[in-house]
Amino acid sequence: MSLPPGFLDELRNRLSLGQVVGRKVMWDTRKSNQGKGDLWAPCPFHQEKTASFHVDDQKGYYYCFGCHAKGDAISFVRETENVDFMEAVKILASEAGMTVPERDPQAQQKADQRAVLTDVMEQAVKWHRLQLQTGAASEARDYLERRGLSAEAQTRWEIGFAPAKGGVLASLTGKGVKQDDVIAAGLAAESDRGGAPYDRFRGRIMFPIRDARGRAIGFGGRAMDPNHPAKYYNSPETALFDKGRSLFNHGPAREAAGKGKPLIVAEGYMDVIALAEAGFTATVAPLGTAITEDQLRLLWRIAPEPIIALDGDTAGLRAAMRLIDIALPLLEAGKSLRFALMPEGQDPDDLLKTQGAGAMQKLLDQAIPMVALLWRRETEGKVFDSPERKAALDKALRDKIKLIADPSIRTHYGQAIKDMRWALFSNAKPGPRKGPQRAWNGRQEAWKRDVSPVATSKNSALGTGAAAEDHLREGVILATMIAAPAVAAEFETALEQLECRDPLHQELQNLILRHLGADDLRAVILGELGETPLEKLMSQSHVAISPAIRRPGDAEIARLCLTEEFAKLMARRGHAREIEDAVEDLTGVVDEGLTWRLAQASAALDKAGRGDNEDRAEYVIGENGARMKKDEQNAFDQLLDQIGFAKGTERPKS
Structure with missing residues (x-):
């Protein structure tokens, strides 16, 4: 059975070879570098004890240095499952969520047509390169020079020029290329008015777009006329070019990322070229559109945590914010995004010219995780001075976190949001975490000095009796929440409003609020503070005899206890x-x-x-x-x- 052109490429792009092979082998953790997709294991095809079987997850190929077996995901499934080619494709397509197309009698014809169009595109690349050296391209050469691109760099990136008249259509057809093939390659278009076909690219600097295998599939053209409504113009969708599933500089960036370079996602062609020329060779760009789901999957095939380096203007920030909504449902363990925010009004090319590669590297090192940008999007420029506004923020963040399919990532996002929320709304900002013993030693003296708020109530006529009872009620509330974390979340607002007057109680209150939702709140607090503070809390007489503490598994008793204690205390x-x-x-x-x-x-x-x-x-x-x-x-x-x-x-x- 023949498959439509591009189906197998799409299948390989969607799958991780490491995951496919990982079902059959045990990775050698000492030799493997999973973050870079460099995986080693004993070969599944012959008996051995050493790890001589290598998987390059980024390129999608495996090779055994012992028995010399090699191939891709399809060949691996064929050999290990003992199935034929089409059966292996169906197994992998099912995993990738793809439907295997029905038999296509014209598949070979389409494959042949793609080969023809690829050849047409290569001829177009060479022709445009030659045009850059003509007198008509003097303005284009001056522009490239002003942008800092040397003649050597222009050659490396195969930059060309499309003249305003006498374009690629006339040149290629004059060499025997069929007019229909030039049109099918996206280089020319039929006239809507019934006239002769015309060149799509006129008066533009031309940037060739190549797929992951290095084949020319399209062009991006930059207008020389500053008043032209379309500053950049890309090839249309063709049998070769799908801009939503392609990346500029895909192949070289993948190779550089495999050698340890950070994967950077810039906005346009010139940013990619400037970054790569400055040493950031693992840089790609989407093709005139916002990053799509398919492009995001391609990025994660290259590196687990790409850095999004969009322009520091309003449009760049909006693009980054939109990307969050696309990425959240697709997040997996070990696969995320970081964001390097450019200075206001600058793009990566501007930054490199004005401050150099060191400044760019510093921004990349300071790239923020996606959860921080999500928080910024929902809070920046807003005032939360009422319960209703705070509740609206909580709802917006909960709705976003619900988009995450992976339960573990969803939990960690929820915890990170709680930490940031606590820092925003609490007067007592949570400080850096310390080891249990060190944390206890640092607070012990303060707690000894003020075991009960009674000592601080000398100026109050009601201090001696009421304050002591308040202290006991605080203890019961905190202990009940620790013992019944599932119920504690229902009283989050009341706990936020509680004014704990004992330093130990304040510390426990902060930790409970920061970690509400944890399955084992007691274990989390033990990990933060050690055993002594909890023993100190639970040893209080009023706490020890509380029904909620004596029957820790009874959620209804805990709920009644918290309701009553909060009411009395308030x-x-x-x-x-x-x-x-x-x-x-x-x-x-x-x-x-x-x-x-x-x-x-x-x-x-x-x-x-x-x-x-x-x-x-x-x-x-x-x-x-x-x-x-x-x-x-x-x-x-x-x-x-x-x-x-x-x-x-x-x-x-x-």
């Missing part, structure tokens, strides 16, 4: 704040608004505290029916006396 602190605000507002005259505020705060505190199982004898009933602890009532009375209530004046009811 109500008590709201009560204290009302008293503080009232003291500040008091000007010597007691008005109804002040007494109403204090009464409402007491009522809220009473409502939240009705679930306590403590001895009722410790409580007193205020004139409005609200319950308060005796020490709180005494402190409350003392405070009112201190702020000047004379005997006989109606006082706020507790």
Whole structure:
């Protein structure tokens, strides 16, 4: 059965030979360099103990230095599965998500036609090269010289020129090439008005486009007329040229990347040439369009983490942002993108001319991961000063992360977003991670000095009793969240708003918020802080007897416990704040608004505290029916006396 032209090329491009072979062999990890696609294993075709079987994953070929077996993915499947050619193609097509075309009786004819068109394109490359040396191309030569391209560089890149008159169509047909073949190669076009065919490229500098195997498949033409509406113009889609599945400088860049050069993706032909001439030889560019899914797969076949170096203008940034949405669903372990952001208003060629290769290398070294650019896209220029805006940001980021198919990558993206979100919204920025023991040693003295917030409440009349109880409630909340991470995520907003007054509690609060969603939150915290801080938390008496801690697997108990503890803590602190605000507002005259505020705060505190199982004898009933602890009532009375209530004046009811 004959296959349509290009089908096998597409099949090989979509598959990783390393993955195909990896099902049959065990890679030698000491000898292999998986990041570069340089893989070694004992040969599956003959018995041996040493790793003499080599796979070049970037080029898609294998070779055994022992038995001399060699081939590509199709031949490997044929030999190892003992199937014929078409069966091997069907197996691989199924893995690649491709449908094997039906029998094509004209397949050989099409293959022959492609060979003819390839020859036509090679003749066109040579003809355009000759035209660059003519008098009509003097302006083009001056332009290339101003752009810093020497005659040697122009030869290396086979740069040519298409004159405004007397173009390639007349030249090739004059040498016996069929007019239809020139048109089929995309070099000429039929007139819409019924006239004679005309040259597609006129008055342009010509850049040949070659496929991964080095065959000329198209051209990119740069207009010499600065007012021309199409500055760059590419060959149309032909039997040879599919611009959405091609890359400029594909073959040389693949070879350079195999030798360790970083794969760079620039925006246009001149950027690629400038970078390659400066030593960044593994540079490619899409062909006049935004990067497509197929081009992205081609890039990952060359290198696992290409660096996108688009122009530092609005259009370049928009292109980078659009690429995120294309790449997210395609991400795999070890395959991602990094972004080197050019200075504003500059492209790689400008940067090289003004600051040199060192500046470019520095930008490449500082290339940011895709998750950082995703965060920048969703937050830059925006203000998150309300719960609604924060919620909108959360939703936008969640929707993007859901696009990632790989569950492991999705989890890591979620964690990275949590870290950045915490850094944006928290006053206490998370610092660099330290080893457990070192982290504990660095914090131990501070925690010893302030085991309980009671010591810091000397200026508050309610400090001795209420602050100690707040400390215990904080401990129960944090311990419950660590014991029930699945439930903890439901209380993220409440935890963010919690003002922990104990340094240990603050540290645990930060870690819980940063790692919400982790399957084993306790293990993560142990890895960050070691065992001592958790032991310190769990040893608190109020924590140890909490039902949620005594029955750690019961999600419903954990949920009820957190609901109750947050309600009590928020109500008590709201009560204290009302008293503080009232003291500040008091000007010597007691008005109804002040007494109403204090009464409402007491009522809220009473409502939240009705679930306590403590001895009722410790409580007193205020004139409005609200319950308060005796020490709180005494402190409350003392405070009112201190702020000047004379005997006989109606006082706020507790």
